[in-house]
Amino acid sequence: xxxxxxxxxxxxxxxxxxxxxxxxxxxxxxxxxxxxxxxxxxxxxxxxxxxxxxxxxxxxxxxxxxxxxxxxxxxxxxxxxxxxxxxxxxxxxxxxxxxxxxxxxxxxxxxxxxxxxxxxxxxxxxxxxxxxx
Numbered sequence: 209x210x211x212x213x214x215x216x217x218x219x220x221x222x223x224x225x226x227x228x229x230x231x232x233x234x235x236x237x238x239x240x241x242x243x244x245x246x247x248x249x250x251x252x253x254x255x256x257x258x259x260x261x262x263x264x265x266x267x268x269x270x271x272x273x274x275x276x277x278x279x280x281x282x283x284x285x286x287x288x289x290x291x292x293x294x295x296x297x298x299x300x301x302x303x304x305x306x307x308x309x310x311x312x313x314x315x316x317x318x319x320x321x322x323x324x325x326x327x328x329x330x331x332x333x334x335x336x337x338x339x340x341x
Contacts, residue, residue: 210222213266214262214263214265214266224248225259227247227248228244228248228259228260228263229263231243231244231247231248232244232260232263232264238260238264239260241253241256241257241259241260242256244256244259244260275307275309275316275317275319276309277309277310277311277316278309278310279307279308279309279310280307280308280310281305281306281307282305282306283303283304283305283306284303284304284306285298285301285302285303285304286301286302286303286304287300287301287302302322302324303322303323303324304320304321304322305320305321305322305323306318306319306320307319307320
């Protein structure tokens with residue numbers, strides 16, 4: 209029943225997995241591993257960290273199409289307020305690039321990427337996924 213799914217090889221009851229799915233999709237920011245550990249009473253943080261990653265990987269549609277039409281692209285630094293240098297080059301912050309399709313009646317599909325990670329993986333490609341492929 210679970211072969212070929214993200215639940216394959218797990219010894220955890222499916223009821224716990226479904227509770228984790230509910231938790232992750234109902235959190236505004238996707239839910240944290242620590243929050244998942246608390247809510248489900250998981251004994252290990254490693255398990256609580258792995259589950260949302262497996263769930264998020266399963267939610268990505270393989271072979272997804274590129275964003276098309278008018279696309280707005282912006283960037284931001286993520287990492288909270290920290291003393292020291294501000295903006296690009298600041299310590300402990302990650303650059304994130306976000307692209308949104310412009311559609312009638314509101315925004316369309318959204319894609320986000322970490323350009324630093326993408327440069328390490330494929331130095332000649334500035335962006336990945338729907339942004340650069």
